[in-house]
Amino acid sequence: MAKTLKPAPAADPARNQAVIYARVSSKEQEKEGFSIPAQLKLLKEYASAQGFAVAQEYVDVETAKQTGRAAFGEMVVYLKAHPAVRVMLVEKTDRLYRNLKDWVTVDELEVEIHFPKEGVVLSRGSRSSEKFMHGIKVLMAKNYIDNLSEETRKGMTEKAAQGFWPSNAPLGYRNVTREDGRKIIVPDETTAPIIRKMFEWYAWGDMSTQEVTKKARAAGLVFRKSGERIPKSTVATILRNRIYTGRFDWDGKTYQGHYEAIVPTELWERVQGVMDARNARGAKKGRRDFAFSGLIACHTCGCAVVGEIKKERYVYYHCTGYADKCQGKPADCRRKYVREEMLEAQFTEMLGRLRFDDAVLEWVRDALHASHADERREHEEAIRRLELEAKRLNDRIHAMYVDKLDGLVDTAFFEKMSNQWREEQARCQREIERHKNADESYLSEGIALLDLARDAQRLFAKQEPREKRRLLNFLLSNCTWKDGEVAATFRQPFDMLTETIVETRNENAPGSVSERVFENWLPGPDSNQRPSG
Numbered sequence: 001m002a003k004t005l006k007p008a009p010a011a012d013p014a015r016n017q018a019v020i021y022a023r024v025s026s027k028e029q030e031k032e033g034f035s036i037p038a039q040l041k042l043l044k045e046y047a048s049a050q051g052f053a054v055a056q057e058y059v060d061v062e063t064a065k066q067t068g069r070a071a072f073g074e075m076v077v078y079l080k081a082h083p084a085v086r087v088m089l090v091e092k093t094d095r096l097y098r099n100l101k102d103w104v105t106v107d108e109l110e111v112e113i114h115f116p117k118e119g120v121v122l123s124r125g126s127r128s129s130e131k132f133m134h135g136i137k138v139l140m141a142k143n144y145i146d147n148l149s150e151e152t153r154k155g156m157t158e159k160a161a162q163g164f165w166p167s168n169a170p171l172g173y174r175n176v177t178r179e180d181g182r183k184i185i186v187p188d189e190t191t192a193p194i195i196r197k198m199f200e201w202y203a204w205g206d207m208s209t210q211e212v213t214k215k216a217r218a219a220g221l222v223f224r225k226s227g228e229r230i231p232k233s234t235v236a237t238i239l240r241n242r243i244y245t246g247r248f249d250w251d252g253k254t255y256q257g258h259y260e261a262i263v264p265t266e267l268w269e270r271v272q273g274v275m276d277a278r279n280a281r282g283a284k285k286g287r288r289d290f291a292f293s294g295l296i297a298c299h300t301c302g303c304a305v306v307g308e309i310k311k312e313r314y315v316y317y318h319c320t321g322y323a324d325k326c327q328g329k330p331a332d333c334r335r336k337y338v339r340e341e342m343l344e345a346q347f348t349e350m351l352g353r354l355r356f357d358d359a360v361l362e363w364v365r366d367a368l369h370a371s372h373a374d375e376r377r378e379h380e381e382a383i384r385r386l387e388l389e390a391k392r393l394n395d396r397i398h399a400m401y402v403d404k405l406d407g408l409v410d411t412a413f414f415e416k417m418s419n420q421w422r423e424e425q426a427r428c429q430r431e432i433e434r435h436k437n438a439d440e441s442y443l444s445e446g447i448a449l450l451d452l453a454r455d456a457q458r459l460f461a462k463q464e465p466r467e468k469r470r471l472l473n474f475l476l477s478n479c480t481w482k483d484g485e486v487a488a489t490f491r492q493p494f495d496m497l498t499e500t501i502v503e504t505r506n507e508n509a510p511g512s513v514s515e516r517v518f519e520n521w522l523p524g525p526d527s528n529q530r531p532s533g
Contacts, residue, residue, distance in 0.1 A: 018052040018087035023060040023095050043089045046116040092117040093137040135493025160250040163258040192262050194221045199263045203270045291465035299482035315340035338484045346486045351457040353498045379435040390428040393421045
């Protein structure tokens with residue numbers, strides 16, 4: 001999907017100024033050639049070649065999946081405040097985005113984004129195929145982050161099995177690092193006594209959760225970072241949390257912890273008995289999982305639209321209508337209802353816009369294959385780099401073994417260094433496998449997204465409420481309801497797909513395919529201006 005990158009015309013000052021953004025997310029990537037200096041060197045050389053003056057440089061360094069990249073946020077603020085700077089230079093797609101929210105944020109800036117390593121320039125005037133494939137790459141990058149999260153969860157589960165709390169310390173504890181480097185939790189001198197008092201107050205059975213909350217606030221219990229007062233819901237969660245007894249629940253299992261308890265087990269169990277008895281007295285019929293609750297916002301006031309059963313059989317949806325948000329609005333949102341069947345019919349009609357014939361599918365698949373060629377080259381380069389690194393380490397081990405036989409190094413030093421280099425070799429092999437798997441899955445996952453879109457209407461019809469909601473959340477955004485009508489927009493890249501489908505339906509005669517409609521899905525010329533094959 002490469003396109004020719006020409007120097008910007010000097011007459012347009014907005015086109016002559018650019019910001020640079022670089023990011024590295026792990027030590028592995030540092031070793032693999034994605035280091036910050038390497039990215040900055042590439043981007044500065046590209047800026048010089050294209051005639052861009054670098055207005056600002058922004059760098060983020062991360063160690064795992066995180067929210068809130070400081071430099072990314074600063075860059076967004078800068079671009080909003082400087083409308084003359086409308087060009088962004090980033091090495092490649094997954095350097096820029098960590099989640100779909102980042103994608104939306106950058107898209108709203110309406111900047112021209114250059115990805116030198118991918119040979120792609122994206123702007124409002126880009127081809128539909130380029131926008132669509134960019135969307136596919138963002139979803140692929142998100143999938144990689146999700147995989148990292150899965151590996152992180154595995155490590156956390158292993159830590160829990162060893163008796164160590166694997167996450168941030170709950171209120172009442174704080175995280176510390178022992179001399180051996182092990183991260184553990186210890187009681188917080190300020191909040192731990194208040195936590196214990198909360199259990200003692202509630203265990204008598206004559207105080208409500210709200211009353212315990214008031215006493216805890218009066219005693220000075222606040223959130224550790226923000227300093228804000230704790231709400232009633234947090235107190236209820238604390239009173240249910242087993243972690244304060246020295247045992248904790250993690251991923252559906254209970255573990256014996258290696259840390260100091262704040263609350264005796266007997267006291268915790270007495271509190272559970274009081275809470276269970278109160279819940280039993282005030283228990284209502286089991287809650288129903290409404291398919292669209294929390295998915296739609298009221299167009300008038302912005303509150304959530306939720307489901308409710310009427311006459312024990314009919315499901316209606318209405319605005320929650322919180323007084324503080326609805327104050328001064330022209331209509332009383334809470335008095336308006338809509339049947340679930342009506343909402344379902346409207347969502348079904350929306351998903352029907354994603355249905356397309358085999359001709360559209362083949363054209364989009366061609367675009368996917370063209371994009372995959374660039375992706376494959378990058379994975380192949382990374383694999384070659386890692387294989388050379390593994391070979392270099394293997395040569396080191398053999399050379400040192402010869403030195404050991406010749407008596408030039410002792411056995412202890414040989415064992416230490418060879419073990420270290422073998423670990424490095426193992427890391428290289430893991431990264432090689434990751435790149436191979438990523439290359440193999442790129443096309444299959446991209447085509448799976450197409451198949452999902454094509455079949456979304458049928459899938460939606462047969463899913464349980466929870467799955468209906470998940471599918472709609474994946475495909476749609478900004479769902480609002482007004483006077484019984486639902487409005488929503490398709491998420492990228494499905495929005496571009498729907499536009500092409502609509503054009504196809506409007507322009508094509510039965511049995512024919514319009515070249516004009518599909519011209520934006522055709523691969524662009526390569527960097528040597530040869531027609532794409």
